[in-house]
Amino acid sequence: MNAMVINLFYLLAALLFVLGIKGLTRPKTALRGNRLAALGMLVAIVVTLLDRQVIDYTLVAAGLALGALIGAVMARRVQMTAMPQMVAILNGLGGGASLGVAAASYFSVLAQGGDLSGPTLMLANGAAMLAVLIGTVTFSGSAVAFAKLQEILPGQPIGFSGMKFINLGLLLVALATAWMLVTGQAGAGGFAVLVGVALILGVTLVMPIGGADMPVVIALLNSYSGIAAAAAGFIMGNTVLIVSGALVGASGIILTQIMCVAMNRSLANVLFGKMAEADAN
Amino acid sequence: METFIILLSLFALAVFLGVELITKVPPTLHTPLMSGSNAISGITIVGAILAAGSGSESGVLVQALGFIAIVFATINVVGGFMVTQRMLGMFKRRG
Secondary structure (H helix, E strand, O other): OOHHHHHHHHHHHHHHHHHHHHHHOOOOOHHHHHHHHHHHHHHHHHHHHOOOOOOOOHHHHHHHHHHHHHHHHHHHHOOHHHHHHHHHHHHHHHHHHHHHHHHHHHHHHHHOOOOOOOHHHHHHHHHHHHHHHHHHHHHHHHHHHHHHHOOOOOOOOOOOOOHHHHHHHHHHHHHHHHHHHHOOOOOHHHHHHHHHHHHHHHHHHHOOOOHHHHHHHHHHHHHHHHHHHHHHHHHHOOHHHHHHHHHHHHHHHHHHHHHHHHOOOOHHHHHOOOOOHHHHO | OHHHHHHHHHHHHHHHHHHHHOOOOOHHHHHHHHHHHHHHHHHHHHHHHHHHOOOHHHOHHHHHHHHHHHHHHHHHHHHHHHHHHHHHHHHHHHO
16 A cells, blocks of 8 residues: 555554544543554554555464454453453553564664664664663563553562662663664674663562552553654654654553552652652651 | 665654654644554564474574564554554543
8 A cells, every 4th residue: 555545554553543542532422432542452453454565464464363363352351350460461562572672673773784874773772771670660560560450460669769879870881872872883782781780670660669559550551662663653653653652651641640649659759660659758 | 784774864863753743732642643653663563474384494493583573463453453543442431
């Protein structure tokens, strides 16, 4: 299909997402909002399947079928009381998917032996590293949030007061590695280091937060997975990824703020993985 | 470079739109809104389809990563919208 037609349908999908999120904020329109958002997703998927870049349909069809089956079974079986855990898993998988997309694009550039000096390529690689970092933190952070809510891990805050310095250190190491990858000073080994550090960072960010605060953490991680999706969109210049990712990222952080106020918590503490004051005393 | 600026403008405007969309949300809708927008963040499925469908030329590793990404993103999308629907359906019966 023509690239212009595809982009017009992407615009339609993005508008449906806007209407969907808007609808979900009011009790009367919430159900319709969810349906509109789902319709937007359907439009985006169908149009992408018709894209000329998609040559081989076997893997795509198998992946869609397997994912839809697992997702549907999980959604039907889950207990109403286990909803926060469920959202945590789904969110972690979304972050993992962004990691997969970014890794695929990085290795496809690497395989083509493209030199990493062109400014466009550097921007695309920068976006890829950002998607890897945020996607991975979302993935492992959501896994810890799930484990805490499911009581696989103890619900109380685990850690010590200097934890935020460790988190800051890990973040700096991750950013330095990402920079080396973008400038071509590091290769596949550096990529593995980036993923490893981001995995640890996701764990150390969520570990110090108590089980009762987990819904706020999940809302924050949801916002992160939106930003990861937007970053993945910058890699391939895909408008629907950028717009929807930005929408979820921004609305997610506002929702996190609203939930913090409702639960009498500070957003900064949740952001930096600091222990809640009440638990520390 | 010019395309990048256009994309960046799009991103910045969408961020502002996202902020403005959420104003007052009743507490009962916090979880459904979170789960609904979480399903929307599964839009990364578009990138996954493009990666997995890029053909054997791009190499086994790229295809494998694309496949895993499709499975993850589809679970996120299908599970996300269905779970949100279930949650909202329950409110309706109660109200």
